[in-house]
Amino acid sequence: xxxxxxxxxxxxxxxxxxxxxxxxxxxxxxxxxxxxxxxxxxxxxxxxxxxxxxxxxxxxxxxxxxxxxxxxxxxxxxxxxxxxxxxxxxxxxxxxxxxxxxxxxxxxxxxxxxxxxxxxxxxxxxxxxxxxxxxxxxxxxxxxxxxxxxxxxxxxxxxxxxxxxxxxxxxxxxxxxxxxxxxx
Numbered sequence: 001x002x003x004x005x006x007x008x009x010x011x012x013x014x015x016x017x018x019x020x021x022x023x024x025x026x027x028x029x030x031x032x033x034x035x036x037x038x039x040x041x042x043x044x045x046x047x048x049x050x051x052x053x054x055x056x057x058x059x060x061x062x063x064x065x066x067x068x069x070x071x072x073x074x075x076x077x078x079x080x081x082x083x084x085x086x087x088x089x090x091x092x093x094x095x096x097x098x099x100x101x102x103x104x105x106x107x108x109x110x111x112x113x114x115x116x117x118x119x120x121x122x123x124x125x126x127x128x129x130x131x132x133x134x135x136x137x138x139x140x141x142x143x144x145x146x147x148x149x150x151x152x153x154x155x156x157x158x159x160x161x162x163x164x165x166x167x168x169x170x171x172x173x174x175x176x177x178x179x180x181x182x183x184x
Contacts, residue, residue: 022175033049034049044061046169048176050175055174056171057103057171057174057178059172062167063164065162066162081123084124086125087126087127090129096168097129099181100171104127123160124140133166134168136162138161139157139158143155170184
């Protein structure tokens with residue numbers, strides 16, 4: 001929630017509901033994109049990301065999760081500031097990564113002039129591909145000294161967390177269902 005100022009949380013999710021109910025809940029809240037976390041057997045964490053109502057959607061297994069409190073990083077960013085999204089060059093080379101990049105941009109990128117967002121960037125969300133897994137990192141943008149605020153070459157990045165690794169499983173043509181267009 002703190003990473004995305006444009007989020008709309010849904011706390012009323014019951015075990016008997018299925019993934020096909022997600023687009024209905026999104027439409028009720030006037031959402032175009034959805035990030036859904038699914039826990040299985042209290043051990044495995046999956047992240048679904050999708051465009052609703054028509055798709056596409058992708059399923060990832062979330063590995064090596066480290067929270068902000070757990071990492072005890074020294075940096076921070078303002079609540080509800082817009083993130084600058086950074087992508088590895090591999091996201092422009094293969095078709096499945098191009099599609100994932102577009103879904104990440106639509107889900108994690110804050111729309112311009114959103115009422116809950118600040119009009120500036122003070123943190124970076126980085127997506128990198130290594131060993132066919134997507135590494136998610138979160139950094140603060142900070143000047144080295146107060147006098148360096150206007151000098152781009154005197155800016156540093158400090159990791160602030162959370163950090164995790166996404167292992168792509170499938171990409172579906174529809175919203176949380178449909179024909180498989182990519183399978184790992």
